[in-house]
Amino acid sequence: MDKVIEKWDEILQIVKVEYDVANVAFNTWLKPLKVYEVRDNVVTILVPSEQSVLLDIVNKKYRLPLQVTICEVTGMESCEIQFILPENVPKKEIPSYNMSESKSLRDQRCEEAHLNPKYTFDSFIVGSNNKFAQAAALAVAESPGDTYNPLFIYGGAGLGKTHLMHSIAHYIIDNNENSKVLYVTSEEFTNELIETIRNGNNSAMSKFREKYRNIDVLLVDDIQFIIGKESTQEEFFHTFNSLHSAKKQIIISSDKPPKDMEILEERFRSRFEWGLIADITLPDYETRMAILHKKEELDGYNISEEVIKYIATNIKSNIRELEGAFNKVMASSKLEKKEVTLELAEKALKDIISPDQQKEITPEYIISVVAEHYHVTTADLCGNKRSSKIVMPRQIAMYLCRDIIDTSLKTIGKNLGNRDHTTVMHGIEKIEKELQTNDNLKNSIDTLRKKINPQG
Numbered sequence: 055m056d057k058v059i060e061k062w063d064e065i066l067q068i069v070k071v072e073y074d075v076a077n078v079a080f081n082t083w084l085k086p087l088k089v090y091e092v093r094d095n096v097v098t099i100l101v102p103s104e105q106s107v108l109l110d111i112v113n114k115k116y117r118l119p120l121q122v123t124i125c126e127v128t129g130m131e132s133c134e135i136q137f138i139l140p141e142n143v144p145k146k147e148i149p150s151y152n153m154s155e156s157k158s159l160r161d162q163r164c165e166e167a168h169l170n171p172k173y174t175f176d177s178f179i180v181g182s183n184n185k186f187a188q189a190a191a192l193a194v195a196e197s198p199g200d201t202y203n204p205l206f207i208y209g210g211a212g213l214g215k216t217h218l219m220h221s222i223a224h225y226i227i228d229n230n231e232n233s234k235v236l237y238v239t240s241e242e243f244t245n246e247l248i249e250t251i252r253n254g255n256n257s258a259m260s261k262f263r264e265k266y267r268n269i270d271v272l273l274v275d276d277i278q279f280i281i282g283k284e285s286t287q288e289e290f291f292h293t294f295n296s297l298h299s300a301k302k303q304i305i306i307s308s309d310k311p312p313k314d315m316e317i318l319e320e321r322f323r324s325r326f327e328w329g330l331i332a333d334i335t336l337p338d339y340e341t342r343m344a345i346l347h348k349k350e351e352l353d354g355y356n357i358s359e360e361v362i363k364y365i366a367t368n369i370k371s372n373i374r375e376l377e378g379a380f381n382k383v384m385a386s387s388k389l390e391k392k393e394v395t396l397e398l399a400e401k402a403l404k405d406i407i408s409p410d411q412q413k414e415i416t417p418e419y420i421i422s423v424v425a426e427h428y429h430v431t432t433a434d435l436c437g438n439k440r441s442s443k444i445v446m447p448r449q450i451a452m453y454l455c456r457d458i459i460d461t462s463l464k465t466i467g468k469n470l471g472n473r474d475h476t477t478v479m480h481g482i483e484k485i486e487k488e489l490q491t492n493d494n495l496k497n498s499i500d501t502l503r504k505k506i507n508p509q510g
């Protein structure tokens with residue numbers, strides 16, 4: 055029976071070939087699976103994830119292929135497959151290879167570098183809109199600090215700059231065992247600096263400098279948000295110089311090219327232009343289709359081409375919105391317990407796909423921007439969780455709905471999971487009070503305002 059364990063890699067490879075599993079799907083679903091035990095003819099397979107939904111997907115898509123292949127390869131007459139999650143296995147019993155892989159040194163480095171595991175070159179669809187940026191990114195990833203320094207990636211909101219930056223960082227971590235990689239948004243850089251300055255002692259400042267100047271690859275996202283922030287600009291300038299002269303790689307993203315960043319000081323403009331500048335523009339129809347197909351594959355869905363085409367035809371300006379529309383259709387199908395049809399998609403997207411495509415700032419939109427900014431879901435903001443990770447963004451969403459579009463307390467409450475208007479009032483007052491003394495919060499709200507209304 056140990057044959058299953060012994061031949062596990064071969065079994066997976068056969069499933070990949072026989073059932074035509076694409077590389078990313080293989081890497082995502084099959085490769086992480088481990089045989090936990092084989093008893094009689096029951097093969098128990100560990101799905102190393104905290105999400106039971108992943109187990110469901112693997113179960114749905116790969117149970118049969120695995121069953122057939124296991125029998126073929128091992129000569130077992132029949133076998134049953136049982137999938138389990140690590141949480142259902144006593145800790146010490148988890149096979150050691152799984153322990154080390156699920157929290158390997160690599161994962162730890164990715165976590166320390168603040169990377170989203172989903173944003174890799176593998177999951178990045180290349181189209182005419184980002185072909186150059188992707189090639190530039192890969193070139194930098196292959197020889198960091200060498201030729202193109204800094205790499206400056208620019209483009210409109212939600213077009214894949216962050217995804218591409220994380221892909222570079224992942225690649226470097228995978229291929230350079232010892233290099234120290236750090237991704238920050240310019241907002242995080244600013245907040246950390248504010249915190250350091252508030253601590254007011256030299257050792258905190260030296261620590262900050264040491265942290266940013268002793269790394270091999272620094273990625274700073276949304277650099278436009280430091281413009282006009284004097285001390286942040288100054289500090290970033292010295293960080294930049296120090297890294298650049300030590301031939302350390304710098305990667306920067308922005309919504310515009312340096313030449314169009316109006317109040318950018320000349321010393322920055324010229325430095326940003328030292329290396330390579332690459333833009334990402336709007337995706338064409340084929341690229342939008344490919345992105346939706348990839349998402350369908352990664353999320354383990356199988357929906358009709360008609361629906362995919364409908365979404366790709368109607369959402370043109372932003373990939374984040376494209377993905378959002380896809381998620382909305384899937385959520386609505388689950389909620390209504392109905393199959394995904396064109397009719398269902400049209401109904402689910404009627405507020406997003408407006409005839410004139412005019413983007414209106416709505417409470418719903420503000421809530422979604424705040425959720426994304428704080429890496430939580432809109433369901434979290436609308437739900438009942440009371441952890442500070444959720445409560446603060448929820449109150450910020452309340453505050454911004456009131457402040458930017460003057461939404462009534464009642465409507466804000468309704469949009470945030472039917473909360474009472476007094477709860478909303480309390481939330482808004484809390485933020486207003488906090489803003490009087492908390493510079494970090496001020497900076498974050500300032501960034502959010504610009505994200506919600508770039509023209510404002």
Ligand SMILES: Nc1ncnc2c1ncn2[C@@H]1O[C@H](COP(=O)(O)OP(=O)(O)OP(=O)(O)O)[C@@H](O)[C@H]1O
Nearest residue numbers: 177178179210211212213214215216217345373374
């Ligand atoms: N070429 C692509 N292939 C696959 N997914 C993509 C691609 N481009 C963007 N995405 C997805 O679209 C979403 C938005 O992308 P991302 O956050 O990288 O945009 P951005 O340009 O950094 O936006 P912002 O300027 O608002 O920060 C992400 O979920 C990302 O994975």
